[in-house]
Amino acid sequence: MVDLTDAPELPGGILRFTLPMFPPLGHVHVWLIPTGNGWAMFDAGFPTPQGVDKLETEIEPLLTDGRRLEAVFISHYHPDHTAFAGRLQRAFGCDVYVHEADWERMRRMQQMRESDDGSGDAFRRRFSSGWTEALDDHEFEGEQSQEAGDGMFSKMRDALKDIDLPMPEPSLLSGGETIDIGGREFEAIWTPGHTEGHLCVRDLDQNALFTGDHLLGRITPHIGMWPDQRRSPLPDFEQSLGLVQELNASIALPAHEAVIEHPAERAGEILEHHQIRRQDMLNAVADGNHTVRDIAIRTFPKRAKDRMQLTMAMSETAAHLEALVEEGELVRSGEGVGRQYSSL
Ligand SMILES: [Zn+2]
Numbered sequence: 001m002v003d004l005t006d007a008p009e010l011p012g013g014i015l016r017f018t019l020p021m022f023p024p025l026g027h028v029h030v031w032l033i034p035t036g037n038g039w040a041m042f043d044a045g046f047p048t049p050q051g052v053d054k055l056e057t058e059i060e061p062l063l064t065d066g067r068r069l070e071a072v073f074i075s076h077y078h079p080d081h082t083a084f085a086g087r088l089q090r091a092f093g094c095d096v097y098v099h100e101a102d103w104e105r106m107r108r109m110q111q112m113r114e115s116d117d118g119s120g121d122a123f124r125r126r127f128s129s130g131w132t133e134a135l136d137d138h139e140f141e142g143e144q145s146q147e148a149g150d151g152m153f154s155k156m157r158d159a160l161k162d163i164d165l166p167m168p169e170p171s172l173l174s175g176g177e178t179i180d181i182g183g184r185e186f187e188a189i190w191t192p193g194h195t196e197g198h199l200c201v202r203d204l205d206q207n208a209l210f211t212g213d214h215l216l217g218r219i220t221p222h223i224g225m226w227p228d229q230r231r232s233p234l235p236d237f238e239q240s241l242g243l244v245q246e247l248n249a250s251i252a253l254p255a256h257e258a259v260i261e262h263p264a265e266r267a268g269e270i271l272e273h274h275q276i277r278r279q280d281m282l283n284a285v286a287d288g289n290h291t292v293r294d295i296a297i298r299t300f301p302k303r304a305k306d307r308m309q310l311t312m313a314m315s316e317t318a319a320h321l322e323a324l325v326e327e328g329e330l331v332r333s334g335e336g337v338g339r340q341y342s343s344l
Contacts, residue, residue, distance in 0.1 A: 010251075010253075010259070011206040011208055011250070011251060012033070012034075012203065012205055012206040012208065013033070013034040014031060014032070014033050014034075014203070014206070014208065014253065015031070015032040015033075015062075016029050016030075016031055016253070016259075017029065017030045017031075017032070017054060017058060017059055018030075019045045019046055019048070019050070019051040019054050019055070020048055020050045020051060020054075021046045021048055021051065021080055022048070025080070025256050027256065028043070028045060028046050028080040028081070028255055028256060029043065029253075029254070029255050029256065030042070030043055030044065030045045030059065030084075031043065031210055031253055032059070032062065033184065033203060034067070034184075035070060035071075035181045035182030035183065035184040036181075036182025036183040036184065037066075037067060037068070037182055038067045038068045038069060038070040038181070038182050039062070039063060039067055039068070039069050039070065040069075040070060040071045040072075040073065040181045040182075040184070040186065041069060041071070041072045041073065041088070041094075042072075042073045042075070042201055042210040042212075042253070043073070043074065043075050043081045043082075043210075043212060043255050044072055044074060044081060044082050044083055044084040044085040044088065045080070045081075045083050045084045046079060046080035046081075046083050047083045047084065047163045047165060051083075052163070055084055060091070063088075063091075063092060068092055068094075069088055069091075069092040069094045070092075070094050070095070070181050070182055071094055071095045071096075071097060071179070071181045072085050072088055072089070072094055072095070072096045072097070072168075073097045073098075073186070073188075073199065073201045073210070074096065074097065074098040074102070074106075074199070075198060075199055075200070075201075075210070075211075075212025075213065075214070075255060076099075076102050076194060076195040076197060076198040076199070076212055076213060077098075077102040077103070077105035077106040077109060077195060077197070078195070078213070079109065080255070081212060081213075081255060082098075082106060083165055084165075085098075085168045086165060086166035086167045086168040087164075087165065087166060089166075089168045089169065090166060095171045096168035096169070096170050096171060097170070097171050097172075097173050097179065097188065097199075098168075098170045098171075098172065098173065098197070098199070099172070099173050099174065099175065099188075099190060099197030099198070099199045100172040100173065100174055100197060101192075101195075101196040101197030102195055102196065102197030102198065102199075103170050103172055103197070104197075105195065105196075105197070106167070106170075107167070110167050113165075130226050130227040130228065130336075130337060131226075131227060131292065131293075131311045131314040131315055131318075131337065132307065132311050133227075133337045134291070134292065134293045134314070134337045134338070135293065135307060135310065135311070138293070138310075140305060140306070140307055173188045173190075173199060174190065175188055175189060175190025175199065176188065176189075176190070178204070184203065184204075184205050185203075185204040185205065186201050186202065186203060186204065187201065187202040187204055188201055189201065189202060189209075189243065189247070190240075191211075191214045191237075191240035191243060191244070192233065192236040192237070192240060193214065193221070193223055193233050193234070193236050193237025193238075193240050193241075194212075194213045194214055194221040194222065194223060194233075194237065196233070198212060198213070198214055198240070199212070200212060200214050200215075200244070202247065202249060206250065206251075207248075207249050207250045208249060208250060208251050208252075208253060209244070209247060209249035209251070209252045209253065209263055210252075210253050211244070211252045211253065211254045211255070211260070211263070212254070212255045213254070213255055213256070214240060214241075214244070214254075215241070215244055215252050215254055215260060215263060215266060215267060215270070216254045216255075216256055216257055216260075217254060217257045217258050217259070217260045217266065218257055218258075219256075219257070220270050220273055220274075221237075222312060222315075222316065223237050223274075223316060223319050224312065224315030224316050224318070224319055225315055225318040225319040225322060226315065227318070227336045227337045227339075228336065231322070232318075232319045232320075232321075232322035232323045232326065233319055234274065234319045234320060234322075234323040235323055235326065237274075238271055238274060241267040241268075241270055241271050242267075242271075244263055244264065244267040245264045245267045245268060247263075247264075248263075248264050249263045249264075251263065252266070274320070277299065277320050278320055278323070278324060278329075280298075280299045281295055281299055281317065281320050281321060281324065282324065282329060282330070282343070284298040284299055285330060285341055285342065285343055286343055290340040290341055290342060291338075291339075291340055291341075292314050292317050292318050292321065292337075292339065292341075293310075293314060295317050295321065295341065296310065296313040296314040296316075296317040297310070297313075299313070299317060300313040300316075300317075321341050324341075325341070328344075329344070330342065330343065330344070331343075331344060
């Protein structure tokens with residue numbers, strides 16, 4: 001379990017609410033920032049029953065007590081950051097800001113929700129990201145059936161299934177905008193990588209940076225690629241980390257885990273982490289591993305035991321391998337799930 005007893009003194013009256021969610025993350029934060037006469041919110045939670053309860057008993061009462069919710073910023077389209085945006089907009093008529101690329105994704109997620117026949121197949125296909133096809137002949141340890149490995153898909157589907165989650169009418173951003181909300185200014189910063197339209201938002205009043213999943217304190221965000229995707233998101237992600245270093249914010253407020261007291265330093269650590277991963281993968285290839293699956297197993301041995309974990313590891317492996325191809329360190333032959341990588 002993650003230690004969230006850090007109970008930080010947050011600058012500028014900023015409030016943090018932690019909503020429970022299923023493992024491995026276990027929770028997600030929603031941030032409220034006081035503006036002139038109202039509030040701005042960063043990220044819009046995930047609707048587990050306890051999450052809904054927290055929204056109704058702790059967050060919404062604040063938003064009806066004289067100060068109204070004026071704006072919701074969404075860091076990216078993943079459901080643990082977006083769930084309550086439409087509901088809050090209906091209740092308060094607030095603006096909902098989201099990057100245009102991730103708005104497209106949110107719409108597709110919604111279509112998938114609507115077209116789900118109850119089996120969860122649509123979710124499973126979407127989240128297993130196609131790499132699972134390469135695992136048909138892979139032996140998982142013990143009871144690792146397809147079903148067991150799909151635990152997270154079913155939990156996510158169940159959480160989203162029975163609950164009314166209206167979609168917001170968004171105000172689309174592309175990054176670089178300064179938005180005045182009740183006299184407090186916010187800067188939208190496009191930080192592609194974890195998703196194509198990921199946004200960080202800087203509270204210019206406090207030089208505090210809301211980082212969503214872009215910058216996390218202990219874990220590194222998932223940077224992955226689907227088999228049918230053309231370009232690795234890793235170089236974009238690294239460039240976005242460079243941006244965070246340049247901003248030199250006084251504090252980073254991420255969507256998961258503890259606040260980050262030294263954001264620029266943390267960005268540097270994550271940059272280094274991906275250099276080490278590159279080297280691990282170059283070594284794996286030099287040792288005779290050529291498929292995404294084999295290189296992933298070699299690089300992330302602990303994650304090879306679980307279907308879902310291995311699928312995610314393969315998606316991350318592909319992002320590094322494609323970056324290495326782009327950088328002239330490896331060559332790829334073939335496409336899609338069956339592609340192979342070799343040293344020069
Ligand atoms: Zn995410």
